[in-house]
Amino acid sequence: MDLSSINPILLIASIMVSATPILFAAIGEMIVEKSGVLNLGVEGMMIVGAVVGFAVAVNSGSPILGFAAAALASALLSMCFGFLTQFLLSNQVATGLGLTLVGLGLSSLIGKPYEGMKSPTLPKLDIPILSDLPVVGQMLFSHDIMVYVSLALVAGVWAFLKYTRGGLILRAVGESHEAAHALGYKVVRIRLMAIFFGGACAGLGGAYLSLVRVPQWTEGMTAGSGWIALAIVVFASWRAGRILVGAYLFGGVTVLQLNLQAAEVAVPVALLSMSPYLITILVLVVISARGAHGAPAALGRPFHATS
């Protein structure tokens, strides 16, 4: 056992990288669920984002362009879900699962020529003054831009839901679509916008996986992180701040347990292996134990204006 071999600066930096894909996907899905729609296709949208982002980054040489394309592609894919569930009133659970299957298949089709290729990586930012600070500089201020984008997104979503009229409308639609409809809000349009946003976020998460965290394209590379994101939304009781806590805890404990194994800490490996799931659930359940934490009342219920 040699804990000194773990470098806390590098550890925190890895944790931030490891948590970012899930954070993107989860914050997007939270908005979707806040509007009363349950989209179980996060995994499928993520992997499409991963492959499209990778392909565009390789072909254009610009990772930023890759991220933009990934967001767009996943958002378009989510519009299929939106069309089916909002206009044709298909079952949201089944359609979401279908979306995952479509995404996995589509991504392996698109990704075939890109296996084993290398992508241009996103440069690490060099923020004047902040990056030069001892310890904290390397730990917190020397990441690529997308890490900060994800954090800004969480803050933005939080402020949007709490302080803006738009946020209030979104929540109203998610709590009672009949009431929102009676007040004259376009329920379907608002939900479609939420689904679009959720898709774009999942796409960014996927692209972060293939362009920064791994970085390469491998078929099936999301390997279940979309489902983790979905679970985090529920355990975080649909609160932006708690989603940040959940994603960082999950990413953090995942990386930490690997580091502890590498440092040969005398804790049973089986325990370490399940610790990310265990700790994330425990902590989120404990912090959600107090106060209101119900799901949006209209979550998963189809809406039709004439009914």
Next chain:
Amino acid sequence: MKRRTLLASAAVALGLATAGFAGSHGGPVKAGFIFVGPVGDGGWTYEHNQGRLAVEEHFGDKVETVFQESVPEGADAARAITQMALSGAKIIFTTSFGYMDPTLDVASKFPDVKFEHATGYKRADNVSVYSARFYEGRAIQGHIAGSMTKTNKIGYIASFPIPEVIRGINSAYIHAKKVNPDVEFSIIWAYTWFDPAKEADAARALIENGADVILQHTDSTAPQAAAQEAGNVITFGQASDMGEYGPMPRVSSIIDNWAPYYIDRVQAVMDGTWESTDTWDGIGKGMVGIGEISDAVPEAVKAEALALKDAIASGEYQPFTGPLKKQDGSDWLAEGETADDGTLAGMNFYVEGLTGDIPN
């Protein structure tokens, strides 16, 4: 609703008719494959799929292959295997250790279908087992790794604590230690065969802990990418050549070559000569290949590695040759004694010098 039922029953009827027809009229033999990851993983499943494609190419119209990828190990596998047997497959290859019990369960219900389980040890009248002696390749990796490490710390990404993985760790360690007595192994159990993000994280954790060689027993190329990013770290291709990561970080590889075996077995089904067998071949028979050793490896080390490969191929040298002790210090093999296949197949202990415990 009605139309859907009609369509479904028509599809079922058609399926039954074709299956019956193929069975009774000597149509193409259907060979099924169950894969643990996607065929594009660039490693383990990729090579099994190459074997499948070789079967198709070899037999042409006489064979039809079907496969299902990313089948979870455990109870879910039984469903996938049953489905494949029901769809008329005459021989089914289940290509991961965790399919062992599901394969036997399903096999007992389909006595006329032949099953082939990779890397397991349980057989039945219609279940063969086959595996490759990957540990022979690991010996060569260990030799190169031990010779090339500067930090004397070698990182090992292990998947599940099963004999096959433990053999690999022991074999690599023994041969690294031989050329470099100061070498240390740090081992991470990822508890997955395929999860690129986790594999990359594991590689990074090992590198941050001072390792400058990464060995992997997981299926994707993610650790290669992570090592490349870190620079100055060497890796080895696992199951497949992973040559796109050469000459650095990937300096060599273990390549699984299943094609000849798959062709043999499908041929045996066609001829009606199929029998339950236990196959365990290595470098000598060509089931394990050693990928080209890149220029990043010093000439002398490369020559030694190739000599080691030849000695193993000819059977002149066995990677587990005494004197060897177990981790707890008890004697295992006396001077010159070699391990028998039974012990190797069930290996559940580390050799002396490795630290840490094997998880249960």
